[in-house]
Amino acid sequence: MLSIDNLQASVADKPILRGISLEIKAGEVHAIMGPNGSGKSTLSNVLAGRENVRVTGGKVTYRGKDLLAMEVEERAREGVFLAFQYPVEIPGVGNVYLLKAALNAQRKHRGLPELDAMDFLALVKDKMKLMEMNESMLYRAVNEGFSGGEKKRNEILQMAVLEPHLSILDETDSGLDIDALKIVANGVNSLRSPERSMILVTHYQRLLDYIQPDFVHVLAGGRIVRSGGPELAHELEREGYAWIGDAQSQTVAAQ
Amino acid sequence: MNPFVEYCQSQLALRVAEAPSQEASRHSAWARFENVGWPTTRLEAWKYTSLAGLEKITPPTESFAELTWDFLKDHALLPDAKHRMVFIDGVFHEGLSRLDRLPQGVRIGPWSLLQDAERSDLVPRLMPAQTMTAFGALNEALFTDGAVIQVSGGAHLDEPLLLLHVTRGMHHGVQYVHLGENSEMTVVEQHLNLTDLPCHGNFATAIQLSPHSRLTWIKVQQGGAQSYHTAAVHAQQQQGSQLRYFPFALSGAMGRNDITIRLVETHAEVILKGVYQVADRSLQDFHTSIEHDCPECISDECFKGVLDGTGRAVFDGRVRVALDAQKTQSRQSNHNLLLSDKAEVDTKPQLEIFADDVKCSHGTTVGQLDETQWFYLRSRGVDKEVARTLLIKAFVKEIAEAVPHVEVRQALLHWLGTEEEEGFRHV
Numbered sequence A: 001m002l003s004i005d006n007l008q009a010s011v012a013d014k015p016i017l018r019g020i021s022l023e024i025k026a027g028e029v030h031a032i033m034g035p036n037g038s039g040k041s042t043l044s045n046v047l048a049g050r051e052n053v054r055v056t057g058g059k060v061t062y063r064g065k066d067l068l069a070m071e072v073e074e075r076a077r078e079g080v081f082l083a084f085q086y087p088v089e090i091p092g093v094g095n096v097y098l099l100k101a102a103l104n105a106q107r108k109h110r111g112l113p114e115l116d117a118m119d120f121l122a123l124v125k126d127k128m129k130l131m132e133m134n135e136s137m138l139y140r141a142v143n144e145g146f147s148g149g150e151k152k153r154n155e156i157l158q159m160a161v162l163e164p165h166l167s168i169l170d171e172t173d174s175g176l177d178i179d180a181l182k183i184v185a186n187g188v189n190s191l192r193s194p195e196r197s198m199i200l201v202t203h204y205q206r207l208l209d210y211i212q213p214d215f216v217h218v219l220a221g222g223r224i225v226r227s228g229g230p231e232l233a234h235e236l237e238r239e240g241y242a243w244i245g246d247a248q249s250q251t252v253a254a255q
Numbered sequence B: 001m002n003p004f005v006e007y008c009q010s011q012l013a014l015r016v017a018e019a020p021s022q023e024a025s026r027h028s029a030w031a032r033f034e035n036v037g038w039p040t041t042r043l044e045a046w047k048y049t050s051l052a053g054l055e056k057i058t059p060p061t062e063s064f065a066e067l068t069w070d071f072l073k074d075h076a077l078l079p080d081a082k083h084r085m086v087f088i089d090g091v092f093h094e095g096l097s098r099l100d101r102l103p104q105g106v107r108i109g110p111w112s113l114l115q116d117a118e119r120s121d122l123v124p125r126l127m128p129a130q131t132m133t134a135f136g137a138l139n140e141a142l143f144t145d146g147a148v149i150q151v152s153g154g155a156h157l158d159e160p161l162l163l164l165h166v167t168r169g170m171h172h173g174v175q176y177v178h179l180g181e182n183s184e185m186t187v188v189e190q191h192l193n194l195t196d197l198p199c200h201g202n203f204a205t206a207i208q209l210s211p212h213s214r215l216t217w218i219k220v221q222q223g224g225a226q227s228y229h230t231a232a233v234h235a236q237q238q239q240g241s242q243l244r245y246f247p248f249a250l251s252g253a254m255g256r257n258d259i260t261i262r263l264v265e266t267h268a269e270v271i272l273k274g275v276y277q278v279a280d281r282s283l284q285d286f287h288t289s290i291e292h293d294c295p296e297c298i299s300d301e302c303f304k305g306v307l308d309g310t311g312r313a314v315f316d317g318r319v320r321v322a323l324d325a326q327k328t329q330s331r332q333s334n335h336n337l338l339l340s341d342k343a344e345v346d347t348k349p350q351l352e353i354f355a356d357d358v359k360c361s362h363g364t365t366v367g368q369l370d371e372t373q374w375f376y377l378r379s380r381g382v383d384k385e386v387a388r389t390l391l392i393k394a395f396v397k398e399i400a401e402a403v404p405h406v407e408v409r410q411a412l413l414h415w416l417g418t419e420e421e422e423g424f425r426h427v
């Protein structure tokens, strides 16, 4: 599904990602954890195509194609979805309009007929039930005035409508109350399938209790300093990131 | 004398020859124009608005084809307007207009069909608009025709009136509006310049609102690469009257609107909300002046500008609150979206507040397209350009959404390309 090979990237000429390699197969869920400022969002943004992050080295292959050569919207239509750590408010653009435009752009790209308003609404309302969202949200502007939790749910609603091959959830669990966390996890789990892969960026074991990852990686200082199975998340929960200093110097020594 | 003024002078001779009885008034207006002088950038009010382009345009030599409603309706904001007046090249066109279904108490007709006595009665009432600028004086000297709208007390125009002005040459027109006590109407004034050839329309509009009358006015300006539009609007509001004026300057080489609104009795309210859009080599200029002459009036003004390419815009918003205009509430804002680093806006709010017990605010912003919002839309699969357009439309949509008349609002939203969202609400 996704193969990241020695990826390096800078923001405002400051190197942030310093050689990341990661292999994600179809059907796998990978959790990425790590201290604040370690580059998790930057990695997520590079994969989605954010232009203020400059790739300075490395390669990313997505379903056999060079991901980094694609435009932002092309990646989305090819099935890459980023749930933002901070979903963006867009006054004046209706939520339902964006959902429809997004879905139809994807369908067109894949040679499918566009959905008309009726079929589209039926589909969206169905997904909204799953997310336990109030229908009135559809007719509000994108994320405008939404509470923190509502914004996160809205991200997962978009994901549920678009059914991406590769979902990158950047701290979707932050700011959710316990019930909302379950609902969001439910939404995510409903999309889990052998054809779909996910990257979950999170700080807490909590989310992983609901969405079992296949692998857990620790990102620090722009590198993956440790990888393991689900048990690694438990270990981090207990022990924090104090050990990272040693791990990093070991990596440097090994090089 | 520049070629434009020379041409105007030749027009003056023609107008006088057509109607010798108007000689004195037209000549005195011309003298006033000469006295005021051709506006140059040396004048404060024209500092950022060069008329160099207009000075050079020449009158059309070709004769234009007869226009049909079938053709025009595709361009009209309200193609099915129940009431409409169409002016082609400054002259009322009876065949294209439709005024046979006006309700009791509403009188709408062309200036050219007025009786002499009535005409001389109304001439002074246009003066407030025609004395605002040099173009106002030019208008008085040269105008050919116009709309005369009189609504008597308590009357109510059931559906909006469309005033469609198609200008292909160089013309001057007037609009006179008088609303009687507690009457109400909505007007859509649309300027269509359907040519890339040089053309200029110059308009003077005088509005008088009696106590508790309510007027909603939407103005849409569109034009080609060489079309020029100048307009002076003067409104006077009596007690408890409401004016909602929405100008949309969407295209054309240059537009200059001078809008003066005088609140002369208590509890009058004005909403003045507009949009200007400019792209390569075009300019839009709004000079507005809201005058709170007496207590307890409300004004709410907001202009939004979208500037692309080498486009330029000017917003000069004056709000004057007289010494005894206590309890005035006034809001003014001007927001600009710069889409290119070659575009330029000059914005100048001027608050002159002499009363002390007032609530007045103003604010100005100049910003670029929000990169994060753009990325967000694209990350959902929305095409780069579509996303850009969507954000631009979202920016100006707020103004169209303030239009109270539902069908006109829908038509405007449709026109600005934002109707799809509206459409969903009715599914």
Ligand SMILES: Nc1ncnc2c1ncn2[C@@H]1O[C@H](COP(=O)(O)OP(=O)(O)OP(=O)(O)O)[C@@H](O)[C@H]1O
Residues within 6 Å of the ligand: A011, A012, A014, A016, A034, A035, A036, A037, A038, A039, A040, A041, A042, A043, A085
């Ligand atoms: N526009 C920017 N200009 C300068 N530095 C930036 C910019 N954007 C991000 N950074 C820096 O890049 C580093 C990585 O940021 P990133 O957002 O990827 O961290 P993160 O791992 O997602 O952190 P968190 O857990 O707090 O969300 C940080 O040091 C941050 O300050």
Ligand SMILES: [Mg+2]
Residues within 6 Å of the ligand: A040, A041, A042, A085, A170, A171
């Ligand atoms: Mg982050």
